[in-house]
Amino acid sequence: MDKKFSTNALHFIDRVDGVQKVTGAAKYSAEYDFPGLVYAVLTGSTIAKGSIVDMDTKAAENAPGVLAVVTHLNSPELPGYKKTAIQANVPETKRGYHVFTDNIIRFNGQPVALTIANTYERAVYAASLVKTKYKEEEHQTDLDAAIKNGKALEGNPYKDYVRGEPDAWKNSEVKIEAEYRMPLEVHNPMEIHAITVVWEGEEKVTVYEKTQTLKTTQQNIMRAFGLKEENVRVITQFVGGAFGSAFNTWPHSMAALIGARKIGKPLKLMLARSQMFTLVGYRPQAIQKINMGATKDGKLTGITHEATAMTSSYQEFTEGIVNASRSLYTCPNVTTRYKVYPLDLSQPTWMRGPGETTGAYALESAMDELADALHLDPIEFRLRNYAETDLENNKPYSSKFLKEAYQLGAEKIKWQDRNPEPRSMKEGDWMIGYGTGTGTFGAWRGDAKVAARLLPDGTLILQSGVTDMGPGTATAMTKLASDIFGISPRNIKFEMGDSNLPPGPFQGGSGTTSSLGTAVHNVCVNMKKKLADLIKDNSIFHTEIVHTVKPEDLLFEDGYMILASDHSKKISYGDALKDAGMKQLELLESSDGNPMNGYSAFSYAVHFVKLMVHAATGVIKIARVVSAVDAGKIVNESTAESQIIGAVVGGIGMSLMEEGVVDHRYGRWVNNNFADYHVAVQADVPHIEVLFVNKPDPILNPIGSKGMGEVGLVGFAAAVSNAVYHATGKRIRELPITPDKLI
Amino acid sequence: MINFEYTRVSSVKAAIDVLAKNPTGSFIAGGTNLIDLMKRGVTAPSRLIDINNLPLKQIEETKTGLSIGALVINSDVEENDIVQKKYPLLAMALKAGASAQLRNMATVGGNIMQRTRCTYFHDTAMPCNKREPGSGCGALQGYNRMHAIFGASDKCIAVHPSDMCIALAALDATVHISGPKGERKILFTNFHRLPGDTPGKDNTLLKGEIIAGVTIPENNFIKNIYYLKIRDRASYAFALVSVAAALELSGETVKNVRLAMGGVAHKPWRLTEAEKFLTGKRVSKETFIQAAEIAMKGAKAYGHNNFKLKMAPAAIVEALMKAAG
Structure with a gap:
């Protein structure tokens, strides 16, 4: 990558947990062991809609090693799951689904039984013996059919947006109309969702759960079981990828909690890969119509963006599908419409760059x-x-370096050398195409607390109840603290992944670095002030002109406070502590939510793709990717680069191969495994070059950083699709672009 | 997965004997397919008879060609010097199959015996005549993107997923079989069968028999060969359509030709009519297009796999062009 980075000598540090991860020392939620640990396996329904008429669990209960089989017939009524009068007033599409509370089947693969045994294999076998008799009802899992015959949800999130004249594109000098289809895409991080539950009695529990949010998980468990906050501890030391799948406390986790309490033993539940397709959310299918017009000289005069997507029958889900169309470009007339149809499928959820x-x-x-x-x-x-201000909200941008990103990326891939004529570039049997797409995602900052402790040996311990699903949160925070506090990263320990720690932000929405980083920044700055206070009158710094040292007279470097006017005068942080007779210096600081007063904040990514389409067979090979990103100031270059690379790899899957397929006759998945649901393999991924504009955002937070986890995926599929058009002259308006569509 | 018993045997005779005593048992070698099927409840052998110790791991040149033991792993065949020099079509097909990890486990015999990847076959909650005779074919009117366009029946439209087998069918290989009644051999192209009314049977192996190996007759398909595999991603994906093409050229004239396709039928699909047409013809794209038209006679698609009617002939032409050089 280009080394266009400012200020700090070290542009990045290696992952602080890298050795743990590659040696297997890092513990994931399925890797905790306890004496007497038992295993639980879920049996899923084989119909998509209806009710359970009868269940026979005898064979399962009598199978070797089985301790219990939990179903809706014997599951305890949880305080948080009681059917109250209020619940009755909530529309069906918002009631949610609470495992084992009734006999209603809402989607194919819905958990109907939890079988607990003393080994995993025995639990798997016994779970297969559970017999369920259903009364089937007619289901609808097909979005096209639902649009034709069904009814869209109503309510606030679905309000039409109109700026200027509605549907003004119609009167434009030059216009296009197009419909784009994106299939359902499933969450399938490398680490399968898992939970290990340890109850102490019936009122106190520790869970080792795959989650992106310790606090919400703790609250969800508290509410469901009616427990006190101090009696629910959530531990998530490591997460092997989540991408939005680990925000909810999913039914399988609640089932594990119910089962473990019932039998009074520590219990582990791991989903099977096939269950990942139904039990942890997915990116909903969407059909989008865009009508767009411009003047002959290329000024946009109207955009109308109509999106139709889906949710489950029991829980409304909406996302920002039409948002970017309102503000990415400066267009006086914008209309957006968004419809969502409930289907008899499981619940969709956030998935990387959700909506956008x-x-x-x-x-x-x-x-x-x-x-x-x-x-x-x-x-x-x-x-x-190019939008210089946010026309949707009538606000200036906190920072916007999208022009710089266009320039960086275009130069790198030599955009100007492409022949703009479609189907004009060739290499042997291959047609060559270049395409570009722009991504944007909101930047923000949320609440976070960080506790800091400085020890006499010079070690700084930072603690926050945040989890890291892979971007390298501890690494970035260590780098940040190292830069601000002026000590070696080796002397910093960032502790996280435990709800007993001061609450950190949830990890998602590209807000962790901004939120947590602000708290780390504040704690480091104030720790320096406290340190300076310790040595105010210290004779070490006495010179002719300095009698009382103020913090601004000092440099904080390499673990030393150094007198700015005379570098020979210095004292280590540890010695300062010892001299003051202190065993440690403690501090708790916060980031207090969004300070945006009057600004709109966004990150941007511009993707450039060079690809090859084989003329005879329609096979596509992505030859090169350049992604130029404006994510504010980059905190840790290497992990930031990895985030964008990871997003692009996901984008290759999205554009060329990922498609969740349901057989609508049965409302049942047909490709719920990694052999049939294709994600990109190594051989599909070319060299990915990441460029950062790396200019600080002056408004959002004191570190100047915007978010980047989400934006790296946004716009990528369009870049591929546009490159396919450039290569072949064919517009494929449906993802994924597989060889059969090009032949 | 249900409980099963396990026996390890070290001679072909012992393997046959143990299977005879355990008719609901199953041989296991690499296990790359069988274990998946057992996990999903598609099959539940009462006993696994581990044949990995059998002395069937040799690749040898014989007077008439090449002999490959049933237990040689796919990657060893692919990397074998003789195979690379004299049977490059086989090496190329093997390299196109599965992933490196799978090729390191999967054996030649296991590759021949692998079951279809039809999703309805793999999900016990779905109908499938191959898994459960009489339950119906889920794919016929279902999601059949990967399914057959040749030789299917209304009982089953599944395809054989192998790449290796396509090359072996093209190269006129022979399967060597041992059984309770002694040894026999069968032409590779006759080993697998079409589904007809009994799709439960993938092949002609009789109860109690074991594959000992395959032989390939000597040939001159060395310079002008190509295995074209069209798939949804660059590795670890089954063929949408694949073509094994081998030419023996005399100047610009086709002296001898072999063509077989994968991803289109319940068995490796030999294109004999197209071969006949091409023999003696001059190499040209037009000729190859005509051959592809001949090869496609009788093809029938089922909806999601309609594209194969276009992709298959394009693949035949492309593979022949590549083979012709």
Whole structure:
């Protein structure tokens, strides 16, 4: 990557937990062991809609090693799951689904029984013996059919948005109309969801749970079981990827808690890979229509973006599919409409770049189509409609370096050398295409607390109740603290992953670094002040002109306070502590939510893709990717680069192969395994070059960082789709773009 | 997975004897397919008879060609010097199969015996005549993107998933079988069968028999060969369509030709009519297109796999072009 980074000597530090991860010392939620640990396995329904008429669990109960089989017939009524009068007033589509509380089947694969045995294999076998008799009802899992015959949800999130004249694109000089389809995409992080539960009596529990949010998990368990906060401890030391799948406390986790309390033993539940397709959410399928118009010289005059997506029958789910269309470009007339249809499938959820990724696929494909219709270079077209202010909210941007990102990326991939004519570039049997797509995602800052403890040996211990699903949170925070506090990263210990620690932010929405980083920044700055206070009158710093040292007279470097005016005068942090007779210096600091007063904040990514389409067979090979990112100031270069690379790899899967397939006759998955549901393999991934603008955002937080985990995926699928058009002259408006669509 | 018993045997005779005493048992070698099927409840052998110790691990040149033991792992065949020099089509097909990890476990015999990847076969909650005769074919009117366009029946439209087998079918290999009644051999192209009314049977192996190995007759398909595999990603994906093409050229004239396809039928699909047409013809794209048209006669698609009617002939032409060089 380009070394265009400012200020600090070290642009990055290695992952502080890297050795633990590669040696297997890092413990994930399925890897905790306790004396007497038992194993639980869920049996899923084989119908999509209806009710359970009868269950026969005898064979399972009598199987070797089985301790209990929990079903809706014998599951205890939890205080938080009671059917209250209020619940009755909540529409069916918002009631949620609480495991084992009734006999209603809402989706195929819904847990109907939890079988607990003394080994995993015995639990798996016994779970297969559970016999369930269903009364089937007609189900609907097909979005197209639901649009035709069903009814969209109503309510506030579905309000139409109109700026200027509605549907103004119709009167434009040059216009396009297009419909884009994105299939359902499933969450399948490497680490399968798992939970280990240890009850002490019936009122106190410790869970080792795969989660992106310790606090919410703790609250969910407290509420469901009616427990006190101090009696629910959630531990998540490591997460092997989550991408949004680990925000909810899913039914399988509640089932494990119920089962473990029932039998009074520590219990572990791991999902099977096939269950990952139904029990931990997914990116909902979406059909999007974009109508767009511009003047002949390429000024946007109207955008209408209509999105239709899906949710489950029991829980409304909406996301920002149409948001970017309102503010990414400067267009006076914008109309957005968003409809959501309930289907008899399990609950969708956040998935990397939620909403924006789906929306940008359509918006950025349409931008390419309109640029083509205008005979304009796609980058030039975007620059002609560059938004200097957020027209949706009528606010200035806290920072926006998207122009710089266009320039960085275009130069790197030599965009100007491409022949703009579709189907004009060739290498042997391969047609060559270049495409681009822009991504945007909101930047923000939330609440977070960090406790700091400085020890006489110079070690700084930082603690926060946050989890790290992979981006390297502890590493970034260590780097940040090292830079601000002026000590070696080796002398910093960042402790996290425990709800007993001061509450950190949830990990998601690209807000961890901004939120937690602010608290780390504050704690380090104030710790320096406290240290300076300790040595105010210290004779070490006495010179002719300095009698009382103020913090601003000092440099804080390499673990020393150094007199700025005379570098020979210095004292180590540890000695300062010892001299003051202190065993440690403690501090608790917060980041207090969003300080955006009057600004809009976004991160940006511009993806450039070079790909090859085999003329005879339709096979696509991505040859090169350049992603240029404005995510504010980069805290730790290497892990930041990895985040974008990871997003791009996900984007390759999204654009070329990922598609969740349900056989609508049965409302049942047909490709719920890794052989049939394709994600990119190593051989599909070319060299990915990541460039950062790396300019600080002056408003969002004191570290100048915006978010980047989400934005790295947003706009990528459009870049691929646009490159396919450039290579072949064919617009494929449906993902994934598989060889059969190009032949 | 249900409980099962386990026996390890070290001679072919012992293997046959143990199976005779345990007719609901199953041989296991690499296990890359069988274990998955057992985990999903598709099959439940009462006893696994581990044959990994059998002396069937040799690759040898014979007077008439090449002999490969049933227990040679796929990666060893692919990397074998003789195979690479004299039977490069086989090496190329093997390399296109599965992933490196799987090729390191999977054996030649196991590859021949692997079951279809049809999703309805793999999910016990779905209908499938192959798994449960009489339950119906889920794929016929279901999600059949990966399914057959040749030789299917209304009982089953599944395909054989192997790449290796396509090359062996093209190279006129022979399967060597040992059984309670002694040894026999069968032409590779006759080993697998079409589904007809009994899709439960993938092949012609009789009860109690074991594959000892395969032989490939000597040939001149060395320079002008190609195994084309079209798939949804660059590795670890089954073929949408694959073509094994081997040409023996005399100048610009086709002296001898072999063509077989994968991903299109319940068995490796030899294109004999196209071979006949091509023999003696001059190499040209037009000729290859005509051959592909001949090969496609009788093809029938089922909805999601309609694209194969276009992709298959394109693949035949492309593979022949590549083979012709």
